[in-house]
Amino acid sequence: MIAPIVTVLGAGAMGSALATPLRDAGWEVRLWGTWLDDHLVAACRDGQPHPRTGVPLAAGTELFTAIELPSALDGAELVVLAVASAGAEEVTWRAARHLGTARAVLLTTKGLAPDTEGRVRLLPEAVADAAGERGITLPPVVAVGGPCKANEVAARRPTASVFAAPDAELAAELAKSVATEHYRAEALADRDGVEVCAPMKNVYAIALGIADGLGERGGHPWHDLKAAVFAQAVKELVLLCRSVGGDQATAYGLAGAGDLEVTGLSGRNKIYGARIGRGQSAVAALDAMRVAEQTVEGVPAARLATHLVDQRAPDTWPALPLLRAVTGILDGEADPVTRLTNAVLPST
Amino acid sequence: MIAPIVTVLGAGAMGSALATPLRDAGWEVRLWGTWLDDHLVAACRDGQPHPRTGVPLAAGTELFTAIELPSALDGAELVVLAVASAGAEEVTWRAARHLGTARAVLLTTKGLAPDTEGRVRLLPEAVADAAGERGITLPPVVAVGGPCKANEVAARRPTASVFAAPDAELAAELAKSVATEHYRAEALADRDGVEVCAPMKNVYAIALGIADGLGERGGHPWHDLKAAVFAQAVKELVLLCRSVGGDQATAYGLAGAGDLEVTGLSGRNKIYGARIGRGQSAVAALDAMRVAEQTVEGVPAARLATHLVDQRAPDTWPALPLLRAVTGILDGEADPVTRLTNAVLPST
Numbered sequence: 282m283i284a285p286i287v288t289v290l291g292a293g294a295m296g297s298a299l300a301t302p303l304r305d306a307g308w309e310v311r312l313w314g315t316w317l318d319d320h321l322v323a324a325c326r327d328g329q330p331h332p333r334t335g336v337p338l339a340a341g342t343e344l345f346t347a348i349e350l351p352s353a354l355d356g357a358e359l360v361v362l363a364v365a366s367a368g369a370e371e372v373t374w375r376a377a378r379h380l381g382t383a384r385a386v387l388l389t390t391k392g393l394a395p396d397t398e399g400r401v402r403l404l405p406e407a408v409a410d411a412a413g414e415r416g417i418t419l420p421p422v423v424a425v426g427g428p429c430k431a432n433e434v435a436a437r438r439p440t441a442s443v444f445a446a447p448d449a450e451l452a453a454e455l456a457k458s459v460a461t462e463h464y465r466a467e468a469l470a471d472r473d474g475v476e477v478c479a480p481m482k483n484v485y486a487i488a489l490g491i492a493d494g495l496g497e498r499g500g501h502p503w504h505d506l507k508a509a510v511f512a513q514a515v516k517e518l519v520l521l522c523r524s525v526g527g528d529q530a531t532a533y534g535l536a537g538a539g540d541l542e543v544t545g546l547s548g549r550n551k552i553y554g555a556r557i558g559r560g561q562s563a564v565a566a567l568d569a570m571r572v573a574e575q576t577v578e579g580v581p582a583a584r585l586a587t588h589l590v591d592q593r594a595p596d597t598w599p600a601l602p603l604l605r606a607v608t609g610i611l612d613g614e615a616d617p618v619t620r621l622t623n624a625v626l627p628s629t
Numbered sequence: 630m631i632a633p634i635v636t637v638l639g640a641g642a643m644g645s646a647l648a649t650p651l652r653d654a655g656w657e658v659r660l661w662g663t664w665l666d667d668h669l670v671a672a673c674r675d676g677q678p679h680p681r682t683g684v685p686l687a688a689g690t691e692l693f694t695a696i697e698l699p700s701a702l703d704g705a706e707l708v709v710l711a712v713a714s715a716g717a718e719e720v721t722w723r724a725a726r727h728l729g730t731a732r733a734v735l736l737t738t739k740g741l742a743p744d745t746e747g748r749v750r751l752l753p754e755a756v757a758d759a760a761g762e763r764g765i766t767l768p769p770v771v772a773v774g775g776p777c778k779a780n781e782v783a784a785r786r787p788t789a790s791v792f793a794a795p796d797a798e799l800a801a802e803l804a805k806s807v808a809t810e811h812y813r814a815e816a817l818a819d820r821d822g823v824e825v826c827a828p829m830k831n832v833y834a835i836a837l838g839i840a841d842g843l844g845e846r847g848g849h850p851w852h853d854l855k856a857a858v859f860a861q862a863v864k865e866l867v868l869l870c871r872s873v874g875g876d877q878a879t880a881y882g883l884a885g886a887g888d889l890e891v892t893g894l895s896g897r898n899k900i901y902g903a904r905i906g907r908g909q910s911a912v913a914a915l916d917a918m919r920v921a922e923q924t925v926e927g928v929p930a931a932r933l934a935t936h937l938v939d940q941r942a943p944d945t946w947p948a949l950p951l952l953r954a955v956t957g958i959l960d961g962e963a964d965p966v967t968r969l970t971n972a973v974l975p976s977t
Binding site for chain 2: 427428429430432433434436438439440441456457460463465466467468501502503504505506507508509511512515516519529530532533534535537538539540542543546547622625626627628629
């Protein structure tokens with residue numbers, strides 16, 4: 282029997298990590314690096330650990346460089362789009378005409394994407410638009426969410442992800458086709474809910490980080506505050522899911538509460554927040570992250586989320602005090618601790 | 630104006646801690662120690678930090694020893710029951726005839742309580758039954774839940790709690806009467822949901838601790854597993870809330886997800902789970918906790934929860950794999966890691 286072919290677009294942390302379960306599940310895996318990934322592809326080709334995950338690429342993974350896009354996609358039954366969010370539309374545009382054999386596009390890239398008129402779209406719509414510019418209709422786009430750290434996926438530590446598509450049967454079939462002992466996906470019909478939870482958890486993780494930073498500064502934990510932030514974040518994720526027509530269970534499930542939990546345990550958004558909690562200004566903290574070449578995805582996501590709410594559910598604002606507080610803190614408002622506390626402690 | 634009187638029954642960590650917001654909110658606070666609390670009352674009387682929280686008792690708090698129960702309760706408008714769960718029914722029975730002036734009993738004690746026929750009751754029902762044995766009807770019982778570490782409450786770090794009573798207006802009025810800059814309560818009508826979340830979060834925190842212990846043993850985090858456990862725990866809390874007629878929003882709010890978050894950050898249930906994750910057997914780990922005089926509330930709660938589900942919602946069992954896994958692990962089943970992983974990774 283010939284193994285089905287999956288092409289992973291993007292050789293960064295998540296793209297390279299997914300080669301592990303995909304190979305384990307019996308796929309022929311082709312990993313294609315973008316024009317920014319040459320050094321990553323080279324390291325993998327040399328048998329070194331992947332520079333972003335610290336884990337060697339799964340044995341048998343075939344590597345392709347940027348100019349080899351057509352051959353990488355030739356005959357692929359499944360395509361995984363795993364590039365940085367800024368590149369998702371361009372890579373889709375370039376790949377679109379080579380997707381003829383693909384049954385589905387798995388989208389691990391996450392973000393909110395404004396169109397040219399400033400309307401904030403969820404990413405499946407944005408990549409469909411990018412293909413549409415070529416006159417091409419994408420195969421069904423399946424959102425991949427949930428608490429998945431790339432290095433843990435690559436190293437076969439247990440990971441529960443979410444595959445979500447309007448066609449829930451397709452999502453379930455694909456989830457089954459990639460399932461291994463260590464990596465399994467829950468199939469959902471609520472793609473929009475998953476797509477809104479993914480960028481928003483980065484915003485709320487900044488607030489979780491602030492609570493951690495307060496503890497580091499004072500030498501004693503602020504766990505009650507962190508937990509209050511967490512609960513308020515889940516409540517707001519529920520409302521944001523509903524505002525795009527999604528399901529509240531997505532928000533308190535793997536894609537919402539689960540992904541928020543993992544993002545609050547580690548990661549750049551939390552680290553950025555911790556700097557603020559330790560007393561740095563939001564601007565100085567962001568500069569420090571930039572110097573360390575650490576992108577803080579929650580910062581642009583907070584702005585875009587503000588537009589999303591303005592455009593789709595402005596009535597929701599009174600129930601989103603934490604989103605308001607985080608954007609205020611990012612804008613440099615004084616006394617972030619009081620701002621955060623007032624946002625998450627119940628009003629009386 | 631004469632300050633209204635609140636009597637706190639139980640001079641342990643939570644009882645003594647609540648003196649801080651209650652004093653700050655303008656109450657005359659009387660802290661009564663049970664027959665097991667003499668050393669705690671003595672330490673507070675000497676001006677030492679409270680032995681359980683490390684924080685001195687709020688200035689102006691009046692102390693009462695076990696035999697002074699009638700005078701401690703004389704004229705109290707509000708009573709807080711904050712004893713260990715094993716003592717809740719007896720203290721209620723003793724206090725019942727002195728509660729004539731009380732408008733409400735705030736119940737911070739948490740647990741599931743079997744009656745003499747083995748039927749598992751929520752605690753408000755159990756304490757009402759205890760008063761009923763005296764022929765006395767308790768004033769309305771208000772459940773206090775949410776992510777509240779006693780030492781943080783005592784030290785005025787921000788804390789969001791939940792006050793829940795069938796009479797939501799009473800809950801709201803009481804929440805307002807104790808609100809301070811640092812301590813505020815959300816008022817809910819869903820007392821049963823709060824009462825079921827509180828003991829169950831201890832059960833699920835054992836599972837969170839196992840994921841932490843695996844990380845400690847292997848030297849690299851198992852955050853994806855911890856997050857998958859977290860999301861599954863919230864899903865199961867939703868079902869358990871519904872099984873007692875409660876509201877799913879309670880489960881993903883402060884009393885459920887919020888309290889689970891704080892319990893997974895620290896505390897004895899998580900520490901116990903971490904021992905198992907590091908490779909100790911469940912029995913040996915519990916012995917080690919006993920030697921250190923650390924009660925692990927999640928262990929008896931897991932057994933009682935099993936009975937609760939059997940009695941009230943046996944159809945729910947297929948959707949409670951994590952509760953099943955934790956009870957299996959506590960029963961000494963081999964290979965807790967595989968047991969836990971299979972319970973929280975989606976089935977395909």
